Amino acid sequence: MRQQAAERAREERERRGFGPTRSHGAKPYTPRSGGYGGRPSGPPSRGPGFRGERDRYPGPPRERRGQGPAPYRDRGPGAGRPDRGPMPPRPGRDRGRPAAPYRERPPAKPYRTGVQSAGEGPPRPSPAPAEPPLHKVRRLLSAYQQTAAVVAAHSLGVFGEIHRRPQVAADIARHCASDPRGMEALLEALVALGILDRHGSSYVLPRDLAPYFVPGENGDATGMVEGAPDLYHAWGDLARGVREGTPRFPLGSDAILAGDPGRVRRYIRAVHTVSREAARRIVELAPILPGSSLLDVAGGSGVYAAEYARRIPDVKAHLFDLPPTLEVAREILLAEGYEDNVAFHPGDYRADPFPGPVDTLLLSNVVQTESEEHVLGVFRKAWDALRPGGTLLVHGMMTDADAPPAPATALFTLMMFTVFDHGRAWSVQQVSDWLAQERFGVRATRELGEPFSSKLIIASRLE
Secondary structure: OOOHHHHHHHHHHHOOOOOOOOOOOOOOOOOOOOOOOOOOOOOOOOOOHHHHHHHHHOOOOOOOOOOOOHHHHHHOOOOOOOOOOOOOOOOOOOOOOHHHHHHHOOOOOOOOOOOOOOOOOOOOOOOOOOOOHHHHHHHHOHHHHHHHHHHHHHHHHHHHHHHOEEHHHHHHHHHOOOOOOHHHHHHHHHOOOOEEEEEOOOOOOOHHHHHHHHHOOOOOOOOHHHHHHHHHHHHHHHHHHHHOOOOOOOOOOHHHHHOOHHHHHHHHHHHHHHHHHHHHHHHHHHHOOOOOEEEEEOOOOOOHHHHHHHHHHOOOEEEOOOOOHHHHHHHHHHHHHOOOHEEEEOOOOOOOOOOOOOEEEEEEEEEEHOOOHHHHHHHHHHHHHHHEEEEEEEEOEEOOOOOOHHHHHHHHHHHHHHHHHOOOEEEEHHHHHHHHHHHEEEEEEEOOOOOOOOEEEEEOOOO
């Protein structure tokens, strides 16, 4: 029985290829030189029980380290595995052997936009969809409608009526002597623009917007709304201005001196709205010493000088501007409680010398209204009015010569063309060069930051 069992085992080994000959025409078994032995040179026919048979007949014992052939990694291509090149050296075992060449891993799959992988940080933001061309054209051509809606509501007294108490559309139309259907359409447009809120059927003016739209409120800024129609009509005639090269709403010195006092008042009040908040930022960016003197040249409503006097103790603030402008400035500063903080000096900055000497001189939105020749003349007068080592502050919209203009800056230049003979937004580099030419040293250039697009140049008078 033992002999029969051994015979069956031998036949089974020959059939599977583990004997001296292989059945079914297979190649004869050739042991690897000095290797592990017992394993065929190529992948065997793996039938059931293959691993068990291999473990049962492991072949000749492996030689001890250092006394036999090279280990498995140096076997040839036909040694039981596909040729994958030399294996990297192992610490402590492959000293003295040449290092295997570096094999790059295949690149990782890119992240899907907006999808976060575990342990790989936050997801990448999804790109904003491009605005369809037709939508962009319609948005640009209909932008005037928003201005018209705000101006109409101010003219009808809508904001003051709603600020008095929230009301329904029918009551607002009756109090403002307007058509009910037209008033409802106007109110809904203002809600869509985010100017009014609607709670049920009642309309409410948000508290933070009341100073901008309600006359007489603390910090009344309605001058900006009242001045919009003048510019509104000037922009409507822009094509003629570009063709002829003339401003459609002149606001230079000659126009103010010989123009309509009502228009001058609307213009000064409109500028005052924006200047009030910009003045607070400038005082923070360029504070002056307590007890020093400040001259605000062509300061309009005088809010810059008043803000310095209010924020810094014992500052002697002076406003230098045209007589019609100073009349409006007195009215505005008196209403806001600042009149006693500012001394008024009438004069034309183009033709008259500046009052002095002073420690600090401010030019806000002056350079942007003038030609290069007039800007250089203003800087010379500023040098004469300053004490040695005094500070010159130049504020306004200025471009960067090395970058394309932002939309706000480009439209500002177009507006300067609409209202001044030589107005434009000069670059920071150009203004700095003019300052150096007129014996000023630029100390810093700072941006006011949102919501302003203007910049502030801080310079010192050089001897």
